[in-house]
Amino acid sequence: KDEDTDVQSKAIEGLWESEETCLIDPLIELLAPESPEKVQATAATALGKFALLAELEKLRPKHKTRVCRALLGVIEDTSRSLEIKRRALEAAAPLSLPQMEKAIARAYQSGVPRLKTSAIFAMGKNCDPRWLPILIKELTSADAEIRYEAASACGELGEKEAAPYLSELTTDFDIDVQMAAIQALGKIGGPEAKDSLERCLTDDSEVIQQAAEEALKELEADEDPLSFRM
CATH class of the missing domain: 1.25.10.10 (Leucine-rich Repeat Variant)
Structure with missing residues (x-):
């Protein structure tokens, strides 16, 4: 099982540079809580590419909506592990949305050192002075x-x-x-x-x-x- 998870994660990593929108739905499915944690984390990072494209208005509105909902949903899901929430926060960071600003601020003020580190990283990617x-x-x-x-x-x-x-x-x-x-x-x-x-x-x-x-x-x-x- 661990080997399968590693293969799956490596396969997703190989898609990080791809801008094919047909990958969005499969990546969102891999972000589901039933997926192994390592796969969820890798899928969240891969969706970050599409979050950036959405912010640059290079995605259709329907795709942007799905990416935003998926990543923000993970960030706000209290049942998710710290690592998954961190990855989702970093991936969604380029989105200039009120929910994103709140998520970054909450993570920064959380008192959890690793989450605070991700929040500071996200502040840079959010590009808001x-x-x-x-x-x-x-x-x-x-x-x-x-x-x-x-x-x-x-x-x-x-x-x-x-x-x-x-x-x-x-x-x-x-x-x-x-x-x-x-x-x-x-x-x-x-x-x-x-x-x-x-x-x-x-x-x-x-x-x-x-x-x-x-x-x-x-x-x-x-x-x-x-x-x-x-």
Whole structure:
């Protein structure tokens, strides 16, 4: 049985990049409580692709409705496991719906560390500037995983107001947090982000130097989209 579950999960993972709407109903069926938990989790993540397409208005209304109902239904279902709820929250995050905002806020305030981490990830994917004050506050969290997710989420929001706070994290003692801050600065752009990334070019770590170099390339390409740098 475990082998069957693994095969099923791997098969769903292979469909993550697909945008074929004929996959929506089978994925929703696999999200049913009767499915093995691992399969439910993988199906929820796969539906995230369609949640994003729905938000970008690249799905028909009937498909959007089914995806939204399925994922929000799982998030609000108290009988579901923490892992399934987390996956559904992260998958549904791009949807700019009042129910989604409430779900993210509830997860953030839940007092459950793993759910809070998923909520911070979801804030970035939700792309709503209303989350910025929370994300800036969490950049100083004692938990490195929270700092990492908050930095990444700031990059997704792209608000220049976050740049000075992210600049401080480029010298964080956790290298993953440093990398997330550098990548976020590359996405945000602006003079402050550029100055901070240029300072990182002289860091003792080659990994940090390379990350800063890549982020500067992204920043410069965004500033001048017609430039074709090799």
